[in-house]
Amino acid sequence: MFVKGEDLPPVLTQQLSIDRAIVLPIIGKSEPIGLLIVDNYINQAPLSSEKAEHLLLFLNHAGLAIERGYYAEDLANRVEELKELNQALKESHARLVLAEKLSVVGEMTAKIAHEIRNPLMVIGGNASLLAETLQDKDEQAYNQAVGISKESSKLVGYLNDILDFSRFFKPRYTPIDFNNIIHNTLLFYTHDAESTGCRIKERLNKNIPIFFCDGGALKQIATNLIKNALDAMPEGGELTIITGIYNNNIYLVVKDTGKGVPNGYSKRIFEPFFTTRSTGTGLGLSISDQIAQAMGGKIWF
Numbered sequence: 001m002f003v004k005g006e007d008l009p010p011v012l013t014q015q016l017s018i019d020r021a022i023v024l025p026i027i028g029k030s031e032p033i034g035l036l037i038v039d040n041y042i043n044q045a046p047l048s049s050e051k052a053e054h055l056l057l058f059l060n061h062a063g064l065a066i067e068r069g070y071y072a073e074d075l076a077n078r079v080e081e082l083k084e085l086n087q088a089l090k091e092s093h094a095r096l097v098l099a100e101k102l103s104v105v106g107e108m109t110a111k112i113a114h115e116i117r118n119p120l121m122v123i124g125g126n127a128s129l130l131a132e133t134l135q136d137k138d139e140q141a142y143n144q145a146v147g148i149s150k151e152s153s154k155l156v157g158y159l160n161d162i163l164d165f166s167r168f169f170k171p172r173y174t175p176i177d178f179n180n181i182i183h184n185t186l187l188f189y190t191h192d193a194e195s196t197g198c199r200i201k202e203r204l205n206k207n208i209p210i211f212f213c214d215g216g217a218l219k220q221i222a223t224n225l226i227k228n229a230l231d232a233m234p235e236g237g238e239l240t241i242i243t244g245i246y247n248n249n250i251y252l253v254v255k256d257t258g259k260g261v262p263n264g265y266s267k268r269i270f271e272p273f274f275t276t277r278s279t280g281t282g283l284g285l286s287i288s289d290q291i292a293q294a295m296g297g298k299i300w301f
Contacts, residue, residue, distance in 0.1 A: 022052050026059050028067035109162055117159040124152030161283040164220075171214040171295045178250055179204040179243055181215055185222040186241055189230060197236030205244040217291045221299075224284040225254040232258025261301075269301055 026034035036059060038051075131145035186202065193200055229239050233256055242253035261269060270289045289299050 022055065024052065024056055024059055026063045026066065028063045033063060033067055033070075113159040113162045117156055117163070120152050120156050120159070124149050124156065127152060161287065164283070164287050169217070169291055169294050171217060171291075173212040173214060175210050176213045176215040176218065177210060178208050178213070178218070179206070181219050182222050182241060182243055182252060185219050186226060188223075189226050192230055193239060196230065196234060198230060198233050199236075199238045201238065201240040203240070203242045205242075208243060208245060208250055211250070214291075214295060217295065221288045221291055222252065222254075224288045225252075225299075228284060229254050229256035229258070232256050232260070266301060270299070 022038040024036045024038070025032045026036055036055065038055060127145045127149035131142055131149060134142040134145055183202070183204065186200065190200065226239070226241070233239070237257035240253070240255040242255070244251055244253075270285050285299070292299050
């Protein structure tokens with residue numbers, strides 16, 4: 001249809017200085033998808049009804065083509081979305097199957113670990129008592145008894161890790177002194193640190209208030225982190241323990257000067273049973289991460 005200048009948008013009349021134009025709709029299959037405005041600003045050729053009819057015929061085909069292109073692009077996007085959803089569904093199903101298998105294995109492992117742990121504790125305890133009686137009488141027998149006691153304690157520690165991992169953790173909140181728990185946990189490892197030539201730096205923020213937390217669970221997290229740090233420095237180094245407050249959150253930093261985690265393994269350190277050492281269960285960090293999340297916290301590496 002023909003439109004006079006006064007009915008055209010001001011931006012056209014002002015910039016192009018036109019007083020007349022042909023305005024035609026671009027129609028898709030069922031609805032308008034655009035608008036074509038034709039003027040004679042360049043060649044000043046007369047605008048006729050015949051030209052308008054030719055343009056309208058062209059626009060009918062163009063509208064369908066544009067709409068098909070739009071639908072084709074939309075369809076392609078939806079196909080990609082469906083592929084991604086399908087892949088996510090497959091991965092979720094695989095994780096679910098694995099979780100079910102691990103659940104069964106976990107229950108069996110917990111029962112076996114419990115049955116093994118109790119006799120081991122008896123063996124370790126009796127070996128310690130035997131060592132005390134042999135200390136000044138038979139050096140060879142004494143060393144053997146001490147060795148049995150130490151190895152038994154180590155195995156009990158592994159079994160405790162497995163039992164802790166298989167249990168559902170529910171925090172028990174009581175008022176705690178954060179710095180006191182961290183300091184006392186660190187004291188327990190002072191001898192181990194000194195025996196390997198590790199220096200300890202302790203920077204505890206005295207402004208941390210008493211707050212509600214599971215003190216035993218916090219001690220377990222600190223124990224695992226400190227032990228991992230010392231294990232990473234078998235030939236000595238420096239262990240730094242820092243506590244502080246940031247954005248109303250209380251944090252603990254455990255830093256060592258060991259070799260660190262090998263390239264490519266940093267994303268796996270919280271996976272159950274993953275370890276880069278020849279000893280240990282690989283559950284310490286996984287258990288610590290579960291405990292931290294259960295208490296509304298998080299461990300970063």
